Amino acid sequence: MIKGTVLIIEDEENISDFISTSLRAQEFKTVCAKTAGEGINLATSLCPELILLDLGLPDMDGIEVIKNVREWSMLPIIVISARSQEKEKVEALDLGADDYITKPFGISELMARIRTALRHGAIASGTGAASEVFKVGGFSLDFGKRLVKVDGNEVHLTQVEYKIVALLARNAGKVMTYDAIISHVWGPYMDDNNRILRVNMANIRRKLEKNPAEPQYIYTEIGVGYRMMEEEG
Numbered sequence: 001m002i003k004g005t006v007l008i009i010e011d012e013e014n015i016s017d018f019i020s021t022s023l024r025a026q027e028f029k030t031v032c033a034k035t036a037g038e039g040i041n042l043a044t045s046l047c048p049e050l051i052l053l054d055l056g057l058p059d060m061d062g063i064e065v066i067k068n069v070r071e072w073s074m075l076p077i078i079v080i081s082a083r084s085q086e087k088e089k090v091e092a093l094d095l096g097a098d099d100y101i102t103k104p105f106g107i108s109e110l111m112a113r114i115r116t117a118l119r120h121g122a123i124a125s126g127t128g129a130a131s132e133v134f135k136v137g138g139f140s141l142d143f144g145k146r147l148v149k150v151d152g153n154e155v156h157l158t159q160v161e162y163k164i165v166a167l168l169a170r171n172a173g174k175v176m177t178y179d180a181i182i183s184h185v186w187g188p189y190m191d192d193n194n195r196i197l198r199v200n201m202a203n204i205r206r207k208l209e210k211n212p213a214e215p216q217y218i219y220t221e222i223g224v225g226y227r228m229m230e231e232e233g
C-alpha cells in the first residue's frame, strides 16, 4: 500500500536521489523538483502528503515556497538545511514549516521526522487522535490528570513547568522554537523571555532527567528551541 506522495524540492541531485530511493523503499511515492517555482507548481497540482524542502534553491529562497504553500494548505513541510543555518531554520519554522533536518542526515532520522510530521498533520486536520497519555522510556504524562511520572514516581512541576512539558509532549518528536514555547506559555506580548525559559528548563531537567547535562527526554536544538523525544515506531 502506498503511504502517500512526498514532494522533494532540492536542487542537489545526489541528495534528492538518495531521499527518493529511500522513501520509495518505504512505500512512499516521490516527486522531485529542482527549483522553487517547479516545486510550487507541483505542490499545487499534486497536493502531496508532505514536502521536503531545501532552503537554498537556484531561482528563489525556499522560504518563498513555505509562504506560498501556507496560503492555501497546512500540509507538513520539513526543511532540509545546512548545519550553520540557525537563523534560516527559525525563520522557516516561524513561517509555518513543521520541522527541519540538518545535512548530512541518515535515513532513519529522516523517516522519524516524516512519521512525526505526518502524525501531527493528521491530528491537526482531525483525521487522527492525540493520545491522552504520552509515554516515552520511563517518562509519562497524563493530560487529563495533569500528572507527570518518571520511572513510576510522580514529579511535581510548577504550573509554568507543566505547561512547557505538556506543550513539548503534545508535539513530541517535533522541534518547538523558543518563541513558540514562550508565546504559548506566557502569551504573545512577553518579549525576550528566553532567559526565563532557560531557567524553567533547567528546573524541569533537574526534576525529570537522571543527568540534566545529558538529557534523555527533552533535547536542546541549539539556537532554535527544544524537542521532546518520541517513542520509536
Ligand code: CA
Pocket: 010, 011, 012, 054, 055, 056, 057
Ligand atoms: Ca541547495
